Amino acid sequence: MARRTFSIGGVHPHDSKISRACAIEVLPTPPVVYLSVAQHIGAPAVPVVKPGDKVKVGQVIAEPGGFVSAFIHSSVSGTVKSVGPRKDLAGNSQTHIEIAVEGDEWLEGIDTSDTLITDIPEDNKAILDKIRLGGIVGLGGATFPTHVKLSPPPGMKCERLIINGCECEPYLTSDFRTLLEKGEQVVIGAAILKQVLGGVPCTIAIEENKPEAIAHIREVIASLEKVSPKFAGIEVLSLKKRYPQGGEKQLIDAVMHRQVASGALPISVGAVVQNVATALAVYDAVQKGKPIIDNSVTVTGECFPHQANLLVRVGTPLRYILDYLGGIPEEAAKVISGGPMMGRAVANLDAATLKGTGALLLLTEAQTRRRPETNCIRCGKCADACPMGLEPFLLQKLSRLGDVEALEENAAQDCIECGCCLYSCPAGIPLLDIIRLGKGAALSAIRARNVKK
Amino acid sequence: MKVLILTIAIITALGLVLSIVLFLVAKKFRVEEDPRIDEVEKVMPGANCGGCGFAGCRAFAESAVKAPDLDSHFCPVGGNDVMAKVAAILGFEVKAKAPMVAVVRCNGTCANRPKVNEYDGFATCKVKATLYSGDTACAYGCLGCGDCVAACQFGALRMNPETGLPEVDETKCTACGACVKACPKAIIELRNKGPRGMREYVSCVNKDKGPAAKKACSAACIGCGICVKTCTHEAIVLENNVAYIDYGKCKLCRECEAMCPTGAIHGINFPKPLDKEAVKARIQARQQKAREENNKEA
Numbered sequence: 001m002a003r004r005t006f007s008i009g010g011v012h013p014h015d016s017k018i019s020r021a022c023a024i025e026v027l028p029t030p031p032v033v034y035l036s037v038a039q040h041i042g043a044p045a046v047p048v049v050k051p052g053d054k055v056k057v058g059q060v061i062a063e064p065g066g067f068v069s070a071f072i073h074s075s076v077s078g079t080v081k082s083v084g085p086r087k088d089l090a091g092n093s094q095t096h097i098e099i100a101v102e103g104d105e106w107l108e109g110i111d112t113s114d115t116l117i118t119d120i121p122e123d124n125k126a127i128l129d130k131i132r133l134g135g136i137v138g139l140g141g142a143t144f145p146t147h148v149k150l151s152p153p154p155g156m157k158c159e160r161l162i163i164n165g166c167e168c169e170p171y172l173t174s175d176f177r178t179l180l181e182k183g184e185q186v187v188i189g190a191a192i193l194k195q196v197l198g199g200v201p202c203t204i205a206i207e208e209n210k211p212e213a214i215a216h217i218r219e220v221i222a223s224l225e226k227v228s229p230k231f232a233g234i235e236v237l238s239l240k241k242r243y244p245q246g247g248e249k250q251l252i253d254a255v256m257h258r259q260v261a262s263g264a265l266p267i268s269v270g271a272v273v274q275n276v277a278t279a280l281a282v283y284d285a286v287q288k289g290k291p292i293i294d295n296s297v298t299v300t301g302e303c304f305p306h307q308a309n310l311l312v313r314v315g316t317p318l319r320y321i322l323d324y325l326g327g328i329p330e331e332a333a334k335v336i337s338g339g340p341m342m343g344r345a346v347a348n349l350d351a352a353t354l355k356g357t358g359a360l361l362l363l364t365e366a367q368t369r370r371r372p373e374t375n376c377i378r379c380g381k382c383a384d385a386c387p388m389g390l391e392p393f394l395l396q397k398l399s400r401l402g403d404v405e406a407l408e409e410n411a412a413q414d415c416i417e418c419g420c421c422l423y424s425c426p427a428g429i430p431l432l433d434i435i436r437l438g439k440g441a442a443l444s445a446i447r448a449r450n451v452k453k
Numbered sequence: 454m455k456v457l458i459l460t461i462a463i464i465t466a467l468g469l470v471l472s473i474v475l476f477l478v479a480k481k482f483r484v485e486e487d488p489r490i491d492e493v494e495k496v497m498p499g500a501n502c503g504g505c506g507f508a509g510c511r512a513f514a515e516s517a518v519k520a521p522d523l524d525s526h527f528c529p530v531g532g533n534d535v536m537a538k539v540a541a542i543l544g545f546e547v548k549a550k551a552p553m554v555a556v557v558r559c560n561g562t563c564a565n566r567p568k569v570n571e572y573d574g575f576a577t578c579k580v581k582a583t584l585y586s587g588d589t590a591c592a593y594g595c596l597g598c599g600d601c602v603a604a605c606q607f608g609a610l611r612m613n614p615e616t617g618l619p620e621v622d623e624t625k626c627t628a629c630g631a632c633v634k635a636c637p638k639a640i641i642e643l644r645n646k647g648p649r650g651m652r653e654y655v656s657c658v659n660k661d662k663g664p665a666a667k668k669a670c671s672a673a674c675i676g677c678g679i680c681v682k683t684c685t686h687e688a689i690v691l692e693n694n695v696a697y698i699d700y701g702k703c704k705l706c707r708e709c710e711a712m713c714p715t716g717a718i719h720g721i722n723f724p725k726p727l728d729k730e731a732v733k734a735r736i737q738a739r740q741q742k743a744r745e746e747n748n749k750e751a
Contacts, residue, residue: 085661091586093661347570347585370573430575437579 003208005240006250007257009387011420013243013341015209016170019300019307024177026311027324029104033076033315034086034096034352035061040137041144042068047097053080058107058291060133061097070145071135072097075293075313077105089318089337089354091347099315110289116184117287118227124196127286134285135292135355140164140246140275141338143356146282149274150196152267158197159270162255163190163279165206165213166239166246169339172359174296175276177309179206179213182280183220189279191230192286197272202234203255204276207241214238243341244418248273250387262414263446277358292355297321301362303331315352318360322349333365341419371428382421382431388414392421392431399438404445413442489542490514496538497528502606504529504629517543529553530607530627552646553628555609555621557601559640560656560717561594562616566670577603582637590669593659595619595640604635623650623722645700650722653703653710655680657717660693667715674717680709683736708736 038044043066055061055074062072078101086096106112121127132147152158163186167175179186187204194202206214217236224231239245239254249260251273258269266273274282277295284290297312299321306325318335322328328335336343338359346360382392390411398407407413412435421431493514501509505528507516517526523545528535533549540547572581572588578600586592597617602610609625610632612618619632623646632641640658655674659666663675676694688702689709698709698718710718711732720727 087586087592090584091590091592093592344584347588368573373575430580433575433580433584436583440583 003238003240004254005242006245006253006387007259008389009385009420010242010244010250011385011423012241013170013423015241016302016340017173017176017209018171018302019298019309020173020176022173022177022307022309024174024181024296024309024311027313027316027321029076029101029313030316030320031101032081032317033099033101033313034317035072035075035099035315036086036088036352036354037062037065037072037095037097038088039072039143039314039355040070041142042066042070044095045069045072047083047095049080049083049097051080051082054078055080055099056105056107058110058293061099064145068145068148070137071133071291073135073291073293074099075315076101078102087348087351089346089348089351090344096352111287112290116188118188118224120188120192120195120228120230121286127192127196130286130289131282133291134281136278136281136285137292137355138275139277139281139292139295139356139358141342141356141358142248143354146274146278149272150193152197152272153265156265156267157270158200158267158272160256160272161190161194161197161200161202162251162271162273163193163202163204163276164246164248164251164273165204165210165217165276166251167210167276168207168241168243168245169341169343169359170243171300171361172298172339173300174298174309174358176210176213178276178280178296179210180216183213183216184224185283186276186279187217187220187224187231187234188287189281189283190234190274191224192282193272193274193279194234195230199233204234204236205239205245205251205255206236207245208238209241244387244416244420247387247416247418249416262411295353295355295357297353297357298359298361299325300359301332302367303329303364304362305329312353312357314355317350317352318346319349321353321360328362331364332362334363334368336361336363341423342417370430373429374427376427376429379426381424381426385420385424387418387420388416390415392425392435393429395438396429396431396434399434399441402441404438404441407438407442408445412438413446415439487518489518492542493517493539496531496535496542498530498535500530500606500627500629502530502627502629502631504627504631523548529629532627553643554623554626554646554650554652555628555630555632556642556644556652556654557595557619557621557640558642558654558656558658559595559618559638560672560719561589561591561670562618562672564616565672566591566594578635579637591659591661591666591673592669593638593640593661594657594670596638600635600637601632601641604631606631647700647705647722651705651720652700652722653705653707653718653720654698654700655696655717656719658695660695662694666694672716675715677714679712679714680718683708683712708732712736 045062046065047062049061056077059074061074078099081098081100083097085093088094136146137143190202221234252271260266260269281292294311294313297310299308335346337346376393395412419432494511497510499510505513507513537547566589568588569590570588576598578596578598581596587596595618599612601619607625607627609622610619613620628643657674659673666673666675674695678691680696681689681691686702686704688699690697707720707727710720711729
């Protein structure tokens with residue numbers, strides 16, 4: 001059977017998953033953590049602690065600042081040192097809560113044992129509450145608050161839950177390791193999400209380059225199905241390897257053969273997509289009472305001798321992580337937070353990890369050097385590669401001209417910033433960098449119009 | 454021969470009929486346009502830069518002709534000369550405006566503001582600003598890619614390779630404001646040109662607290678407020694850890710410039726260089742006198 005994938009565009013960058021054999025290792029707690037109040041899309045959280053306060057692991061330190069916002073919990077136990085501006089990964093100022101670590105005392109009610117809890121509570125409202133209070137956000141990269149995604153707007157019905165285990169970005173292996181090592185928890189998390197969404201069928205989508213994970217999850221589902229009927233209706237789907245398959249709209253296309261309209265939410269075609277790491281966080285929050293206080297981070301790169309998948313407390317300074325693994329090698333020229341396609345270069349190594357930090361990638365100068373820009377030769381490779389069916393060569397021209405009306409007409413706002421156009425351009429034109437500007441302009445024009453109405 | 458005559462006759466008849474139709478249509482649908490629009494447009498500089506806020510010189514002329522007065526119309530490129538001509542055509546009174554000039558409010562030269570990382574992305578300030586805070590520790594300062602230089606239609610801006618900052622050629626700057634719009638960090642400001650070009654301004658927009666600002670750039674405004682206390686004309690305000698001189702109130706006494714601990718305040722086009730020590734002594738004497746008077750009253 002021909003394996004499924006999404007229908008338009010996409011590229012095939014080299015896999016480079018060199019850290020795939022490294023088991024997830026627990027990083028020792030750093031002496032100090034910095035927790036940003038903007039760990040999610042939406043309104044920043046509002047700090048509820050002040051300097052001098054004693055906090056325990058799992059204690060709420062910031063409350064949601066709006067509907068689309070999330071709780072933030074202390075990832076360590078110790079004393080709050082300061083609440084104030086600090087530079088984030090991009091060097092921009094953001095409010096951070098600084099906590100000096102003392103011991104490792106967890107809040108009462110959090111089950112820190114390894115026992116697997118397969119009994120899923122019946123009350124969906126209580127589950128949703130636990131997800132909200134656990135500060136769970138989408139850990140696939142967009143960090144959208146999960147409880148908002150699980151409450152479909154009136155009139156819309158979810159038909160299928162998709163658990164995203166594609167990990168289509170090169171180098172990243174943290175989801176793969178999670179599937180292998182915590183497969184049971186992920187499947188139980190998926191079953192919880194499935195129940196909240198009204199018992200819809202669930203697909204765990206994994207790309208074919210992770211056969212171990214596919215086999216393991218199939219085994220886990222088979223054994224859990226014997227425990228409870230709640231685990232029926234969860235299937236594993238092996239997808240063809242192609243970037244950006246992990247994009248929400250692309251994944252829905254690959255799994256359900258449905259296309260999400262421009263500007264519409266995935267729920268409009270009856271799909272809810274959650275990441276593997278999010279499913280694990282849901283398991284932790286609902287079954288163990290543990291909010292998001294840590295996440296798996298892949299630390300990798302050809303020039304980096306100590307590849308690792310680490311379980312890192314949220315708010316750990318990047319320098320601490322890299323120093324733990326032997327420091328930054330001399331030939332490394334760039335540290336990227338995330339994968340090579342969509343990740344962003346880190347401007348400030350003293351910045352701390354966020355809930356959504358999935359990887360630290362170290363690249364040498366030869367690997368990151370840009371090709372000199374030459375004129376567009378109209379080959380159309382970018383348009384072939386665009387998974388959203390856009391015309392990047394046109395959008396970049398319009399972006400340079402600042403023609404917002406035409407940008408909107410040509411759907412610049414639909415760009416998912418996957419970087420396929422830039423990757424495929426033989427002329428070395430920084431298409432995405434320029435289109436991002438146009439996308440911003442188009443989006444703010446649309447927003448301004450909606451406000452007026 | 455017959456064919457030739459017939460052809461000429463038909464074409465002539467057709468021409469006559471059509472010319473009558475055209476004549477009637479032109480008479481019926483005649484658009485009355487104010488002749489002054491053309492006159493105004495003729496005296497405009499014709500740069501079509503949009504600095505006045507209209508789509509071009511023609512749009513400016515159309516709007517000016519309809520306007521009840523010229524308060525909301527000003528051509529920054531032509532300045533008072535052009536506005537006087539426009540006012541004469543339209544029969545308005547002339548209101549002279551003080552000439553403005555673009556001022557770059559960043560002092561983050563390569564020496565003052567060391568680089569902390571290297572940017573290898575697409576070299577425009579706008580793109581750079583969407584990606585991160587910049588290649589120095591200052592998140593507010595000039596990004597140095599020259600978007601303002603590219604935006605200037607009058608060749609009044611150039612990047613100084615030594616400082617890495619844009620420089621304004623005052624003789625060419627028309628204060629159209631294109632660079633102000635182009636700068637994603639809002640560093641460039643249109644300020645009063647001042648008598649004989651003399652002006653005083655704070656060359657920094659860093660909103661960080663003192664220690665952080667100073668760490669990022671040795672010539673940053675650290676928000677200490679000494680200038681505010683020194684100024685006897687209440688021309689300086691301190692907001693968000695950065696001082697701002699109101700050019701409408703500034704009397705160009707240069708006292709703030711002498712007192713600024715980081716040299717963030719710049720005075721330019723003054724005939725003599727600032728004798729900092731003399732000015733400081735003058736201020737201290739004045740403050741001493743004020744204290745003594747206070748003590749006497751008490």
